[in-house]
Amino acid sequence: MVGANTMRLAELTAQAITPDQLLPYVRAVSGLESRLCGGCALHHGGGEAVLVAYPAGKPDDMSAVDAALAEALALPGLEHITVIAAGRPAAAPATAQSTEDTYWSLPLPLVPPPGRAGQKVRNLVRRAGREIVIDQAGSAGAWTPDHAALAEAFIARKGDALDAGSVYIFRKLGDYLEAASDARLFSARDASGRLLACAIGDFSSFTTAFYMFAFRAPDAPPGTADALLSELAAEGAARGHALLNLGLGMGARVSFFKKKWGATPFLPCVETSWTPEAPKKRGWLSKILGR
Numbered sequence: 001m002v003g004a005n006t007m008r009l010a011e012l013t014a015q016a017i018t019p020d021q022l023l024p025y026v027r028a029v030s031g032l033e034s035r036l037c038g039g040c041a042l043h044h045g046g047g048e049a050v051l052v053a054y055p056a057g058k059p060d061d062m063s064a065v066d067a068a069l070a071e072a073l074a075l076p077g078l079e080h081i082t083v084i085a086a087g088r089p090a091a092a093p094a095t096a097q098s099t100e101d102t103y104w105s106l107p108l109p110l111v112p113p114p115g116r117a118g119q120k121v122r123n124l125v126r127r128a129g130r131e132i133v134i135d136q137a138g139s140a141g142a143w144t145p146d147h148a149a150l151a152e153a154f155i156a157r158k159g160d161a162l163d164a165g166s167v168y169i170f171r172k173l174g175d176y177l178e179a180a181s182d183a184r185l186f187s188a189r190d191a192s193g194r195l196l197a198c199a200i201g202d203f204s205s206f207t208t209a210f211y212m213f214a215f216r217a218p219d220a221p222p223g224t225a226d227a228l229l230s231e232l233a234a235e236g237a238a239r240g241h242a243l244l245n246l247g248l249g250m251g252a253r254v255s256f257f258k259k260k261w262g263a264t265p266f267l268p269c270v271e272t273s274w275t276p277e278a279p280k281k282r283g284w285l286s287k288i289l290g291r
């Protein structure tokens with residue numbers, strides 16, 4: 001019999017609106033254990049904990065975030081905590097480091113924006129369609145050495161601009177696709193079958209589809225990335241999803257691609273990290289006196 005906690009965790013993935021609420025993904029790329037903490041996801045292991053605090057139905061409810069954090073901070077052996085939420089939690093010390101970004105989204109079914117901008121997108125997709133063929137696959141074996149080579153080439157091009165955490169995740173994408181039954185790999189190939197680009201979509205949530213990762217060869221035809229996004233979005237719409245989470249802004253170039261399709265910011269992402277202060281040890285006299 002499946003335990004109540006497992007069932008509730010499964011419900012969290014079913015209601016996910018951010019990638020870090022997709023438990024098969026988190027488990028595959030991080031190896032962390034997950035549990036519910038005040039109705040939010042807490043990923044933890046080795047004294048580290050990440051609280052993904054977007055309460056169901058009210059993702060910007062900071063009072064609920066603070067309550068979940070209080071529960072997380074009470075866990076034994078906690079050495080470092082990161083909170084990902086719509087704002088900075090009240091309990092974060094002044095010395096805690098925060099970074100801010102925003103998740104971008106598109107409504108499904110996907111429709112290019114009106115006017116010249118939308119026509120340009122349609123033309124790009126149409127042009128790419130004359131030179132590439134897109135297929136999709138999932139589960140074991142979907143991530144081939146050719147896909148890994150695309151990711152490695154991207155890592156090499158980015159160099160020191162890419163943080164170690166991202167590099168680690170990119171090298172675990174094969175494990176992710178094997179672990180997440182509702183994740184799909186979209187591959188764009190030329191007429192000879194050579195892999196030119198790929199994108200991973202996750203459809204584990206009941207309401208929100210996720211554009212998770214994408215890699216493209218420098219010589220891929222113009223519009224290849226747009227064609228992959230269009231295919232991924234079509235799959236989400238066919239499954240009944242109402243929203244496509246395109247991920248964080250992550251700089252002007254990435255944001256431009258999203259804006260080109262008419263994407264808009266829909267959820268703040270504030271990441272705050274600190275080392276909790278260890279509780280002070282009580283002396284023997286204060287224990288006797290009950291102080």
